[in-house]
Amino acid sequence: MPGGPVVFEEKDGVGFVTLNRPEAGNRVNADVAAELRRIAAEVGYGSTVKVVVLSGIGFFSLGADPEARAAMAGPAEVFDRLAAASALAEIGQPTIAAISGDALGQGLELALACDFRIASQTARLGLNQVEQGELPWDGGTQRLPRLVGRARALDMILTGRVLSAEEAVQAGLIHRAVPPEALDETVRGLALDLAAKAPVALRYAKEAVLSGLDLTLSQGLRLEADLYFLIHTTRDRTEGITAFREKRKPRFEGR
Numbered sequence: 001m002p003g004g005p006v007v008f009e010e011k012d013g014v015g016f017v018t019l020n021r022p023e024a025g026n027r028v029n030a031d032v033a034a035e036l037r038r039i040a041a042e043v044g045y046g047s048t049v050k051v052v053v054l055s056g057i058g059f060f061s062l063g064a065d066p067e068a069r070a071a072m073a074g075p076a077e078v079f080d081r082l083a084a085a086s087a088l089a090e091i092g093q094p095t096i097a098a099i100s101g102d103a104l105g106q107g108l109e110l111a112l113a114c115d116f117r118i119a120s121q122t123a124r125l126g127l128n129q130v131e132q133g134e135l136p137w138d139g140g141t142q143r144l145p146r147l148v149g150r151a152r153a154l155d156m157i158l159t160g161r162v163l164s165a166e167e168a169v170q171a172g173l174i175h176r177a178v179p180p181e182a183l184d185e186t187v188r189g190l191a192l193d194l195a196a197k198a199p200v201a202l203r204y205a206k207e208a209v210l211s212g213l214d215l216t217l218s219q220g221l222r223l224e225a226d227l228y229f230l231i232h233t234t235r236d237r238t239e240g241i242t243a244f245r246e247k248r249k250p251r252f253e254g255r
Contacts, residue, residue, distance in 0.1 A: 004156075006035035013195040014188075015049035015093075018057060025062035028106050032065075033084040036110075040087040050195040050202070052091055053187055054114055055098035056107075060123065062106025082106070085139040088113040092203045094194050098187040099123045099174065104162065109138040111165070112147065116190065117174040117207065119165045122181050125173060126162030146213065148172050198236040 008016040015037055019026040026032075027223045043049040048055050066081055072078050088095065088110060097103075099119035108125050111117050119125070124184035127144065131147050135141065145153035148171045155161060165177035177226060178186045194202065206229040212220035 004035065005029070005031045006039065008039050012048055012192060013048065013050040014191045015043050015047075015052045015125060015126055017052060017054045019055070019061055020057055022056075022058040025059045025102075026056040026107070027062050027065035027068075028082055028084065028110075029065040029068035030081045030210050033082045036084040037087040040084075040091050043091060043093065050093055050199050051191045052093055052095045053098055053191050054088065054095065054110065055100060055187075058101040058108070059101035060086050060097070060103040061107025061110060062102060063107045063128075079137065085109045085113040085143075089139070089143075092206070093199070094202055094206060096187055096191055098183060099125070099165075100180070100183055104134070105129055106140075109136060109140040109143070112143040113139060118183065118187050118190065119168065119174045119177050120180040121165050121177045122179070122180055123165045123168075124162045125165070125168045126160065127157050128160040128162060130158060131160045144173075198240060200234050200236045201231060 009016045095114040096116040099112040102124045127140045168174045208224045
Protein backbone atom coordinates (compact mmCIF):
# COMPACT_ATOMS: atom_id res chain seq x y z
CA MET A 1 0.00 0.00 0.00
CA PRO A 2 1.52 3.39 -1.00
CA GLY A 3 1.62 6.27 1.43
CA GLY A 4 3.16 7.02 4.79
CA PRO A 5 3.57 4.81 7.86
CA VAL A 6 -0.13 5.20 8.62
CA VAL A 7 -2.72 5.51 5.85
CA PHE A 8 -6.13 7.07 6.44
CA GLU A 9 -9.13 6.73 4.13
CA GLU A 10 -12.76 7.66 4.72
CA LYS A 11 -15.47 5.77 2.87
CA ASP A 12 -19.21 5.53 3.56
CA GLY A 13 -18.79 7.19 6.93
CA VAL A 14 -16.07 4.78 8.03
CA GLY A 15 -12.53 5.98 8.72
CA PHE A 16 -10.01 3.27 7.85
CA VAL A 17 -6.69 3.70 9.68
CA THR A 18 -4.04 1.31 8.36
CA LEU A 19 -0.60 0.71 9.85
CA ASN A 20 1.67 0.64 6.81
CA ARG A 21 5.09 -0.64 7.87
CA PRO A 22 4.76 -4.32 6.87
CA GLU A 23 8.50 -4.67 6.37
CA ALA A 24 8.92 -3.80 10.07
CA GLY A 25 5.96 -5.81 11.34
CA ASN A 26 4.01 -2.55 11.67
CA ARG A 27 6.07 -1.75 14.73
CA VAL A 28 5.34 1.61 16.32
CA ASN A 29 7.97 4.30 15.83
CA ALA A 30 7.69 8.04 16.41
CA ASP A 31 6.13 8.65 12.98
CA VAL A 32 3.48 5.97 13.48
CA ALA A 33 2.59 7.23 16.94
CA ALA A 34 2.41 10.85 15.79
CA GLU A 35 0.14 9.93 12.89
CA LEU A 36 -2.16 7.89 15.12
CA ARG A 37 -2.45 10.78 17.57
CA ARG A 38 -3.09 13.25 14.73
CA ILE A 39 -5.76 11.08 13.11
CA ALA A 40 -7.45 10.43 16.46
CA ALA A 41 -7.70 14.18 17.02
CA GLU A 42 -8.97 14.92 13.51
CA VAL A 43 -11.79 12.35 13.53
CA GLY A 44 -13.33 14.06 16.55
CA TYR A 45 -16.69 15.70 16.95
CA GLY A 46 -16.46 17.94 13.88
CA SER A 47 -15.75 15.00 11.58
CA THR A 48 -18.06 13.15 9.18
CA VAL A 49 -16.47 9.87 10.31
CA LYS A 50 -18.99 7.73 12.19
CA VAL A 51 -16.85 4.63 12.86
CA VAL A 52 -13.09 4.08 12.93
CA VAL A 53 -11.37 0.84 11.86
CA LEU A 54 -7.73 0.24 12.84
CA SER A 55 -5.82 -2.46 10.95
CA GLY A 56 -2.36 -3.31 9.67
CA ILE A 57 -0.83 -4.60 6.47
CA GLY A 58 0.26 -8.20 7.02
CA PHE A 59 0.62 -8.07 10.78
CA PHE A 60 -1.54 -5.97 13.04
CA SER A 61 1.52 -4.79 14.96
CA LEU A 62 4.45 -6.51 16.63
CA GLY A 63 4.83 -3.67 19.15
CA ALA A 64 7.23 -0.79 19.67
CA ASP A 65 10.12 -0.45 17.24
CA PRO A 66 13.33 -1.39 19.12
CA GLU A 67 15.51 0.72 16.84
CA ALA A 68 13.36 3.77 17.45
CA ARG A 69 13.49 3.20 21.18
CA ALA A 70 17.26 2.74 21.18
CA ALA A 71 17.69 6.13 19.51
CA MET A 72 15.76 7.93 22.25
CA ALA A 73 17.26 9.49 25.35
CA GLY A 74 15.31 7.52 27.93
CA PRO A 75 11.92 6.20 29.04
CA ALA A 76 10.37 9.67 29.28
CA GLU A 77 11.10 10.37 25.63
CA VAL A 78 9.90 6.90 24.64
CA PHE A 79 6.61 7.51 26.40
CA ASP A 80 6.17 11.03 24.99
CA ARG A 81 6.95 10.05 21.41
CA LEU A 82 5.69 6.46 21.09
CA ALA A 83 2.55 6.31 23.24
CA ALA A 84 -0.61 6.28 21.12
CA ALA A 85 -3.21 4.04 22.77
CA SER A 86 -4.71 6.76 24.95
CA ALA A 87 -5.33 8.92 21.89
CA LEU A 88 -7.21 6.05 20.25
CA ALA A 89 -9.20 5.46 23.43
CA GLU A 90 -10.33 9.12 23.41
CA ILE A 91 -12.04 8.79 20.01
CA GLY A 92 -15.74 9.40 20.59
CA GLN A 93 -16.95 7.21 17.72
CA PRO A 94 -17.04 3.42 17.94
CA THR A 95 -13.65 1.94 17.08
CA ILE A 96 -12.84 -1.50 15.67
CA ALA A 97 -9.47 -3.25 15.67
CA ALA A 98 -9.21 -5.58 12.67
CA ILE A 99 -6.42 -7.96 13.73
CA SER A 100 -5.22 -9.67 10.56
CA GLY A 101 -1.98 -10.92 12.06
CA ASP A 102 -0.11 -10.94 15.35
CA ALA A 103 -0.84 -8.18 17.88
CA LEU A 104 1.97 -8.26 20.41
CA GLY A 105 3.28 -5.88 23.05
CA GLN A 106 2.32 -2.32 22.25
CA GLY A 107 0.52 -3.65 19.19
CA LEU A 108 -2.00 -5.37 21.44
CA GLU A 109 -2.17 -2.25 23.59
CA LEU A 110 -3.38 -0.32 20.54
CA ALA A 111 -6.07 -2.95 19.96
CA LEU A 112 -7.09 -2.83 23.63
CA ALA A 113 -7.84 0.88 23.20
CA CYS A 114 -10.52 0.03 20.62
CA ASP A 115 -14.14 -0.85 21.38
CA PHE A 116 -14.32 -3.96 19.19
CA ARG A 117 -11.59 -6.48 18.39
CA ILE A 118 -12.15 -8.85 15.47
CA ALA A 119 -9.25 -11.16 14.64
CA SER A 120 -8.17 -13.63 12.03
CA GLN A 121 -8.16 -17.20 13.31
CA THR A 122 -4.43 -17.29 12.60
CA ALA A 123 -3.63 -14.23 14.74
CA ARG A 124 -1.75 -14.39 18.04
CA LEU A 125 -2.17 -11.88 20.84
CA GLY A 126 -0.06 -11.14 23.89
CA LEU A 127 1.64 -8.61 26.13
CA ASN A 128 5.12 -10.06 26.02
CA GLN A 129 7.10 -7.11 27.41
CA VAL A 130 8.24 -8.98 30.54
CA GLU A 131 10.39 -11.16 28.30
CA GLN A 132 12.27 -7.98 27.38
CA GLY A 133 12.74 -6.96 31.00
CA GLU A 134 9.96 -4.37 31.15
CA LEU A 135 6.17 -4.13 31.50
CA PRO A 136 3.31 -2.95 29.31
CA TRP A 137 3.36 0.85 29.34
CA ASP A 138 0.81 2.06 26.76
CA GLY A 139 -2.24 1.18 28.83
CA GLY A 140 -1.97 -2.61 28.81
CA THR A 141 -1.82 -3.14 32.59
CA GLN A 142 -5.00 -1.10 33.02
CA ARG A 143 -7.15 -1.97 30.01
CA LEU A 144 -6.47 -5.72 29.90
CA PRO A 145 -7.79 -6.55 33.41
CA ARG A 146 -10.88 -4.45 32.73
CA LEU A 147 -11.60 -6.73 29.78
CA VAL A 148 -10.56 -10.19 30.94
CA GLY A 149 -10.39 -9.87 34.74
CA ARG A 150 -7.48 -9.69 37.14
CA ALA A 151 -6.53 -13.37 37.10
CA ARG A 152 -6.27 -13.70 33.32
CA ALA A 153 -4.55 -10.33 33.00
CA LEU A 154 -1.90 -11.30 35.55
CA ASP A 155 -1.37 -14.60 33.77
CA MET A 156 -0.84 -12.91 30.41
CA ILE A 157 1.28 -10.02 31.66
CA LEU A 158 3.50 -11.82 34.17
CA THR A 159 4.19 -14.86 32.01
CA GLY A 160 4.21 -13.04 28.67
CA ARG A 161 2.04 -15.85 27.34
CA VAL A 162 0.80 -15.38 23.79
CA LEU A 163 -2.77 -16.50 23.08
CA SER A 164 -4.16 -18.00 19.93
CA ALA A 165 -7.22 -16.25 18.48
CA GLU A 166 -9.44 -19.04 19.83
CA GLU A 167 -7.98 -18.66 23.32
CA ALA A 168 -8.42 -14.88 23.08
CA VAL A 169 -12.11 -15.30 22.29
CA GLN A 170 -12.56 -17.62 25.27
CA ALA A 171 -10.77 -15.14 27.52
CA GLY A 172 -12.99 -12.27 26.38
CA LEU A 173 -10.04 -10.44 24.86
CA ILE A 174 -11.49 -10.36 21.34
CA HIS A 175 -15.10 -10.44 20.23
CA ARG A 176 -14.76 -12.86 17.34
CA ALA A 177 -12.19 -14.88 15.39
CA VAL A 178 -12.96 -15.49 11.73
CA PRO A 179 -11.16 -17.17 8.81
CA PRO A 180 -8.47 -14.88 7.37
CA GLU A 181 -10.33 -14.50 4.09
CA ALA A 182 -13.49 -13.36 5.93
CA LEU A 183 -11.89 -10.73 8.18
CA ASP A 184 -12.25 -7.70 5.91
CA GLU A 185 -15.87 -8.49 5.06
CA THR A 186 -16.76 -9.15 8.71
CA VAL A 187 -15.19 -5.92 9.92
CA ARG A 188 -16.67 -3.88 7.09
CA GLY A 189 -20.12 -5.31 7.79
CA LEU A 190 -19.89 -4.36 11.46
CA ALA A 191 -18.55 -0.89 10.61
CA LEU A 192 -21.32 -0.17 8.11
CA ASP A 193 -23.95 -1.44 10.53
CA LEU A 194 -22.69 0.95 13.20
CA ALA A 195 -22.34 3.82 10.72
CA ALA A 196 -26.02 3.49 9.81
CA LYS A 197 -27.07 4.20 13.39
CA ALA A 198 -27.52 7.58 15.06
CA PRO A 199 -24.00 9.00 15.62
CA VAL A 200 -24.93 10.98 18.73
CA ALA A 201 -26.63 7.96 20.30
CA LEU A 202 -23.55 5.85 19.62
CA ARG A 203 -21.28 8.44 21.24
CA TYR A 204 -23.47 8.85 24.30
CA ALA A 205 -23.93 5.11 24.76
CA LYS A 206 -20.16 4.61 24.52
CA GLU A 207 -19.55 7.43 27.00
CA ALA A 208 -22.09 6.00 29.43
CA VAL A 209 -20.45 2.58 29.45
CA LEU A 210 -16.79 3.61 29.48
CA SER A 211 -17.08 6.57 31.85
CA GLY A 212 -19.44 4.62 34.08
CA LEU A 213 -16.77 2.01 34.75
CA ASP A 214 -14.86 4.58 36.80
CA LEU A 215 -17.93 5.67 38.81
CA THR A 216 -19.98 4.18 41.61
CA LEU A 217 -23.25 2.57 40.54
CA SER A 218 -25.32 5.54 41.70
CA GLN A 219 -23.01 7.97 39.87
CA GLY A 220 -23.12 5.83 36.74
CA LEU A 221 -26.91 5.73 36.80
CA ARG A 222 -26.98 9.52 37.09
CA LEU A 223 -24.63 9.81 34.11
CA GLU A 224 -26.86 7.48 32.10
CA ALA A 225 -29.94 9.55 33.00
CA ASP A 226 -28.20 12.82 32.12
CA LEU A 227 -27.16 11.51 28.72
CA TYR A 228 -30.65 10.08 28.14
CA PHE A 229 -32.27 13.45 28.76
CA LEU A 230 -29.61 15.23 26.71
CA ILE A 231 -30.13 13.05 23.65
CA HIS A 232 -33.79 14.09 23.55
CA THR A 233 -32.61 17.57 22.58
CA THR A 234 -30.93 16.31 19.39
CA ARG A 235 -32.21 16.33 15.83
CA ASP A 236 -31.27 12.67 15.49
CA ARG A 237 -33.74 11.72 18.21
CA THR A 238 -36.49 13.71 16.47
CA GLU A 239 -35.60 12.06 13.16
CA GLY A 240 -35.74 8.61 14.77
CA ILE A 241 -39.25 9.23 16.07
CA THR A 242 -40.39 10.75 12.76
CA ALA A 243 -38.96 7.88 10.72
CA PHE A 244 -40.68 5.33 12.97
CA ARG A 245 -44.03 7.05 12.53
CA GLU A 246 -43.56 7.34 8.77
CA LYS A 247 -42.37 3.73 8.55
CA ARG A 248 -39.09 4.55 6.79
CA LYS A 249 -35.40 4.30 7.49
CA PRO A 250 -34.10 7.24 9.53
CA ARG A 251 -31.69 9.74 7.97
CA PHE A 252 -29.41 10.62 10.86
CA GLU A 253 -27.19 13.70 10.60
CA GLY A 254 -25.24 13.44 13.84
CA ARG A 255 -26.87 16.53 15.35
